[in-house]
Amino acid sequence: xxxxxxxxxxxxxxxxxxxxxxxxxxxxxxxxxxxxxxxxxxxxxxxxxxxxxxxxxxxxxxxxxxxxxxxxxxxxxxxxxxxxxxxxxxxxxxxxxxxxxxxxxxxxxxxxxxxxxxxxxxxxxxxxxxxxxxxxxxxxxxxxxxxxxxxxxxxxxxxxxxxxxxxxxxxxxxxxxxxxxxxxxxxxxxxxxxxxxxxxxxxxxxxxxxxxxxxxxxxxxxxxxxxxxxxxxxxxxxxxxxxxxxxxxxxxxxxxxxxxxxxxxxxxxxxxxxxxxxxxxxxxxxxxxxxxxxxxxxxxxxxxxxxxxxxxxxxxxxxxxxxxxxxxxxxxxx
Numbered sequence: 001x002x003x004x005x006x007x008x009x010x011x012x013x014x015x016x017x018x019x020x021x022x023x024x025x026x027x028x029x030x031x032x033x034x035x036x037x038x039x040x041x042x043x044x045x046x047x048x049x050x051x052x053x054x055x056x057x058x059x060x061x062x063x064x065x066x067x068x069x070x071x072x073x074x075x076x077x078x079x080x081x082x083x084x085x086x087x088x089x090x091x092x093x094x095x096x097x098x099x100x101x102x103x104x105x106x107x108x109x110x111x112x113x114x115x116x117x118x119x120x121x122x123x124x125x126x127x128x129x130x131x132x133x134x135x136x137x138x139x140x141x142x143x144x145x146x147x148x149x150x151x152x153x154x155x156x157x158x159x160x161x162x163x164x165x166x167x168x169x170x171x172x173x174x175x176x177x178x179x180x181x182x183x184x185x186x187x188x189x190x191x192x193x194x195x196x197x198x199x200x201x202x203x204x205x206x207x208x209x210x211x212x213x214x215x216x217x218x219x220x221x222x223x224x225x226x227x228x229x230x231x232x233x234x235x236x237x238x239x240x241x242x243x244x245x246x247x248x249x250x251x252x253x254x255x256x257x258x259x260x261x262x263x264x265x266x267x268x269x270x271x272x273x274x275x276x277x278x279x280x281x282x283x284x285x286x287x288x289x290x291x292x293x294x295x296x297x298x299x300x301x302x303x304x305x306x307x308x309x310x311x312x313x314x315x316x317x318x319x320x321x322x323x324x325x326x327x328x329x330x331x332x333x334x
Contacts (some may be wrong), residue, residue, distance in 0.1 A: 009248045015049050054302025058086040061108040061300060062100060066179065066206055066224020067138065067288065070319035071110070077315060078306045087303055093176025094183075097110040104128070107293055108300030112138060112180035112286040123144040123293070131292040135307050138265025139272040140181035140284040141225045142171075143218040143243040144212065151269060154248040154283060162189050163197030169197040173212040173221040178202075181222050207239065213241045225272040247271045248283065288321075311314040 063071045068091050075087045100106050104126045156166040186196050201207045206223045209329035213221035228240035247269045276282040292300040306312050
């Protein structure tokens with residue numbers, strides 16, 4: 001957001017300056033509390049057998065492929081800051097990451113949800129120590145062929161997923177087994193005693209989902225918003241030119257969801273953009289959590305600390321995702 005020049009000093013400038021200072025102190029206190037919370041999550045004193053430290057060594061980390069644009073930038077910047085550190089990224093679908101987690105083959109991972117009690121039970125049996133922190137918020141973006149309308153009713157889309165012909169499309173293209181979106185959509189459907197029955201096309205990459213939608217008007221698609229939101233990546237810019245990002249004409253009423261029904265507001269149009277992720281108006285938001293499973297203060301904890309630092313959060317914001325610790329602006333009025 002641009003900041004305009006102030007042509008005239010307001011008469012109550014002392015009050016404005018005092019209010020601004022008080023706001024800065026409040027923001028600083030919040031920031032410090034988050035830093036201490038992160039420090040407690042990462043626990044820099046736990047011991048292990050690895051030979052890497054937070055700023056040096058080599059480690060393999062696992063990520064959701066829908067976040068690959070921002071992850072590559074974060075790793076690149078981290079390694080510039082710490083030349084003796086090497087992060088080897090491995091990209092998989094959401095369900096593949098969970099499978100690897102159950103097999104005990106992961107040292108560090110970014111997941112599009114927090115650990116469930118079932119996940120924790122598996123890790124407890126494996127005697128794995130876990131440190132975690134939320135790193136940013138993503139969302140599932142609904143896309144369609146460019147010849148189609150740019151918005152649909154959310155209620156129609158949810159009914160369409162359960163098999164009703166509320167939309168003319170016949171199928172839904174997804175990456176892998178549907179990712180976090182399909183888990184969330186299925187849980188919403190179950191609140192109304194329904195199940196997902198729509199024909200699903202499983203693709204081997206988010207790029208293939210976009211290609212499928214581009215070629216077929218009868219197919220809608222779901223991709224991680226990072227694949228179409230990064231204005232600093234040429235591939236992301238190119239991909240979104242081939243499809244239409246759909247907005248929802250109404251949103252899920254959170255209170256109605258609790259009573260097994262869906263409320264609508266036809267005057268509201270929501271997209272998977274930062275502002276609507278921030279205010280929780282977009283229905284398919286996916287908080288992304290970073291997990292350190294090394295069991296000692298190693299390179300995974302160092303990378304997580306960097307991602308949650310100011311430079312890391314600025315990169316996340318630039319990529320079209322919503323940072324867990326949004327960078328704030330300081331405005332001085334003299």
